[in-house]
Amino acid sequence: MTQRSFQISRRTLLLSGAATAIIAACSGGSREALAENTPDDPYAGNEWRKLTEAEWKARLSPEAFGVLRHADTERAFSSPLEHEKRQGTYHCAGCDLPLFSSDKKFDSGTGWPSFWDVMPGAIGTSEDHKLFYTRTEYHCARCLGHQGHVFDDGPAPTGQRWCNNGVALTFRPA
DSSP states (O other), X not given: XXXXXXXXXXXXXXXXXXXXXXXXXXXXXXXXXXXXXXXXXXXXXXXXXXXXXXXXXXXXXXXXXXXHHHOOOOOTTOOGGGGOOSSEEEEETTTOXXXXXXXXXXXXXXXXXXXXXXXXXXXXXXXXXXXSSOEEEEEETTTOOEEXXXXXXXXXXXXXXXXXXXXXXXXXXX
16 A cells, blocks of 8 residues: 555545544534424423524523533533432523422532433424434423433432433522
8 A cells, every 4th residue: 555545545444534523523412403303392482492593502500501492512520400309399590390309319420410311291202413422311391402412321329320410400409
């Protein structure tokens, strides 16, 4: 193999890798698509879904806005809610919908608040293709705010780990 043919192969490899990354990053669904994918949506047309980006930005901290409205991820081990031990309920920081009960919370060791089950009707899911594999993203059913991802490595009885951004939650003690 000559030096030139190696450079062309390397260039082709790098360009195809970059193209794959761009396609994966751009293939996430829109908020409108999230709402459309839920048949018999009890929250269709509610006031929370009518807020503009500017209204959301005014209501939320910059960190919460990034997570809830743009599916950012907060830094691991940065949320005080990871260590919250009191009995109570975790609500969406965007619209205050109750999402999780404290009796379903567990220490996953991942650096984010984690739960093994959700409140009935509180969560919607969609496929996330932002990495090189498919993950299941979940969002608040009412305002469609991104919360985190669900994995199949949690404790019994569900075997699920609902890994949540702490900044996307508020806690209400019992």
